Amino acid sequence: MRGQDSSRRLISRQVWGVVVVALLLVTTTVAVAQMADRRVPQLSGNIDPMQDVDPGYFPKWVVDDQRRMRAYPEQPPIIPHSIEGYQLTVNANRCLSCHKREFTEISGAPMISVTHFMTRRAQMLADVAPRRYFCTACHVPQADIKPLVENTFKDMSELGFRPTGSEQ
Template sequence: MRQLLYVTLATAGLCAGLAGAQGVPKLSGAQPDPMKSLPAAPLERYVTDDVRQMRAYPEQPPVIPHSIEGYQLSVNANRCMSCHRRENVQGSGAPMISITHFMTRDAQMLADVSPRRYFCTQCHVPQADIDPAIGNTFTDMSELGAAGAGSE
C-alpha cells in the first residue's frame, strides 16, 4: 500500500513538473532588465468644449464635458458642487445634478446630496479624445427605424 502511495505521488509530481515547464519563464540566463526605463504613453486629451454629449442609452450617467484636472473630491470638499449644486446653477450656467442624487436607497428625499451620490467620478467620467481600443458598433434605436410614441 505504501509503495502505491509513493508511485502515485511521484507520478503526480512528474506530471505537474512537465505541465508547468511549458509556460514558465526561465529563472536564469539573459532576461530583459525589469528596471529599464520605458517611454510613457502620451496622456489622453480631454474634451473641454463644454458641449453636452448625447447619451448612448437611457439612464447613462452623462459624461463630464470639461476638464476636472485639479478638482478636489474628498469627504470634506467637492468642487463639482460649486457649479452643479441647485443653489449655484443659475450663476454658473451648469446643469443641476439630478434629483435622484438627493434620494436615499429607500427613495426618501434629503435636503442635500446623498452620501452615496457625493463622489461624482464613481459614475461620471471626463470625455477623452482618443482612438478606442475596441471598435464600437452601437446603433441607437432611432437609427434602427424605431418610431417614438405618438409619432404616427
C-alpha cells in the same frame, strides 16, 4: 513470519506513496512552468519588463465645455471639462462646489438632477444621496482616442421608432 510479511507490505506501500507524491509534484511543476511560458499578452504587450519602451501617443482629454448628447436617456452625461486635481473624498467633494443646487447660480453648472437626491427607496433627501456622492463612479471624462474594439451601437432613433407627435 506473518508479522514480517505485513511490515514489508507496509514499507512497500510507503515507498509507493512517496513515488506517487514525487510524480505529482514533478508534473504540476512542469504544467505551471508551461503555463507561465504561454502567458496572455499583457496590456503593455509581450515585452521584456526591463526594457525601455516608447509610450506612443498620449491621449488628450476632451475639455471643450460642450455638453454631449446622451446615447440614451438614462446615460450619465460625460464630463466635458477638466477634473484634473479635483478632490473627491469623504470629506470634500469638489464637484458639488459647482453642481450642488445651492451653487449653480454662481457657477453656471447644470444642477445634479432629481435622481441624485433620491435614496434607493425613492425617498427624496435635502442634499445629494450617499449613493450618488462619488460622481466619478458614473460620470467620466472622454479621451480623444480610437476605440479599442469596434462598436456597433445604434441610437434608438435609428431603429425605426416613430417619435411622439408624428402620428396622424
